[in-house]
Amino acid sequence: MDDFKVIEHGYSLDLNRIVGGWELSPYSCHAPNKNKAKSIIIKKLNRDYLDLKHSYSQKEITYLNIPIDRDKRFDLVEFDGVQMTRSSAKGKQREKEKNKYLDDILVNPDITHCYIMKRGQYYGDNYCGYTERQVFAGVYQKSDAIKEVKRCDELTVRPIEIDSHNALINHFIERIKKHLI
Structure with missing residues (x-):
């Protein structure tokens, strides 16, 4: 309330x-x-x-x-x-909370890269398309991601934990290697 x-x-x-x-x-x-x-x-x-x-x-x-x-x-x-x-007022309050969250990410030196999301789906590479699968999500420098997210109310940013991201990508690479002829 x-x-x-x-x-x-x-x-x-x-x-x-x-x-x-x-x-x-x-x-x-x-x-x-x-x-x-x-x-x-x-x-x-x-x-x-x-x-x-x-x-x-x-x-x-x-x-x-x-x-x-x-x-x-x-x-x-x-x-x-x-x-x-x-x-x-509720809209302004949400905007204020979102900007504080983004500013906290921007000053956090442990966060270097982020995913951009819209309605539960990830932005693809080069700001093109959407995907539900994290493995196909675009990876953006945090400053670029935050700049993009600040311009649109529907977008959110999700900081990337680098080790788990790399493990996910390596696992996917191993799975698709089996398809090489």
């Missing part, structure tokens, strides 16, 4: 309880209470000229029946002295 200081609560329109709600973009707001959130979102719907119907009663959406839910993702919170939504 995060420990962000909540400035104002977030609310959103429950699109599952709106006829054709899947066609709409999310409607959300920050408000001190649910009644104020209803007013804000009704004004947004009216501004966008939307005549929506409740999916259960088939009645037109009004202040009295608008399906508004408390939505913590849209809480207005404070992170590093800046106000933003909780989901934005």
Whole structure:
């Protein structure tokens, strides 16, 4: 659980309880209470000229029946002295933790090479393609790997333990030597 200081609560329109709600973009707001959130979102719907119907009663959406839910993702919170939504703050927090992890690797003299990974798969050699098998993974200087990983949120770096990496490659070489004619 995060420990962000909540400035104002977030609310959103429950699109599952709106006829054709899947066609709409999310409607959300920050408000001190649910009644104020209803007013804000009704004004947004009216501004966008939307005549929506409740999916259960088939009645037109009004202040009295608008399906508004408390939505913590849209809480207005404070992170590093800046106000933003909780989901934005979580993203900034992940980015901050990732950068600290990368900086720790960069200053560690025992780490010289790294694998680059995306969604559980290794980058291939020369930043080309992906593989699930470590033996086919590209091996990158740590500074090059970190530079690549910092530019993309989906990438991670995995430091290489040189002895186990070399043992893996040598074992693979021994296995494929049998295929020589």
